[in-house]
Amino acid sequence: MHSLRFTAESSSNGMVERDFTLGDVPGVLWSPASGTERAPLVLMGHGGGQHKKHPAMTGRAQRLVTGCGLHVAVVDAPGHGDRPRSARDEQDIAELRKAQAAGAPEGPIVVPYNARLAELAVPEWQAVLDALQELPEIGPDGPVGYFGIGLGTAIGVPLVAAEPRIVSAAFGMNWPDALFETAQQITVPIEFAMQWDDERIPREASLALFDAFASKEKTLHANAGKHFDMPRFEADSAVRFLARHLGRTVTSAP
Structure with a gap:
């Protein structure tokens, strides 16, 4: 049983950043710089080819931490970042680049x-959640949210579905093929974002995944544009959604 080990700490813009490792899994925990009261936790999954401190992760963390007073944790997925x-x-990535060059479907x-990465990452995330909930500023009983797009949805x-401590989740932009049956097991509130003109994930695939969730409260956000054209305001919407279900109020914009 590995224990959480903090390896570095810094503070800026109202947010404390602490690097950590749990076994061979590297991660980062962002927390409010002021205040010692216990606060809920959001787990964030990064996109494919990205890493725990990708600008998308740090930007979303800033909104959740300084705007809502939440803690945010991200770990590098297998084969990403510092892993x-x-x-x-390498073989799978080479095949993907070949398909992209030929204009062939990526799915x-x-x-x-x-799906292979998710099989490895889910138990890692659960171990990280166990360890983070031992911290006094998070605690074992607070609600937990999840936010992940792309690969973050494939893992999320x-x-x-496996983690009852997670009470709400923001997903988006993924194929339903390996997720359909699992999505049917999810009943917590969901916000799902997609690009209506996505050249990588067919529109019908995104709609099928959204439809599969068994949640009584689920909201679909469909934006015009291609895969990488998702508007920045979708991150703001996900922050408001998670804050609402974690019992927080968005008090300021970073």
Whole structure:
């Protein structure tokens, strides 16, 4: 049983950043710089080819921490960030680049690749959550949210389905193939974002995944534009959604 070990700490713009490791899993925990009261936690999953401190992660964390008083944790997915790629990872990525160069569909490659990473990442995330809830500023009884797009959804859907401590989740932009049955097990409130003109994930695929969630409260946000055109305001919407279900109020904008 590994214990959480903090390896670095810094503070800026009202947010404390603490790097940590749990076994061989590296992560980062962002917390409010002021105040010692216990606060809820949001787990964030980064996108494919990204890492725990990608600008998208730090920007969303800033909104959640300084605007809502929440803690935010991100870990590097297997084969991402500070974690080495396996030979299988390299093979899958090479096949993906070949398909992209040829203009071929990406789903047949990305779906099984993401599913393999999720199988490894879900128990890692659960161990990290166990360890974070031992911290006095988080505690074992507070609500937990999840926020992940792309690969963050591929890992997040099975994580939320398996983890009763997570009470709400913001997802988006993924294929339903490996997630359909798991999504049917999820009943917590969901916000789901998609790009209506996505050239990588067919519109019908995004709609099918949204439809699969068994949540009584689920909201679909469909924006015009291609895969990488998701508006920045969708992150703000997800922050408001998570804050509402974690019992917080958005008090300021970073």
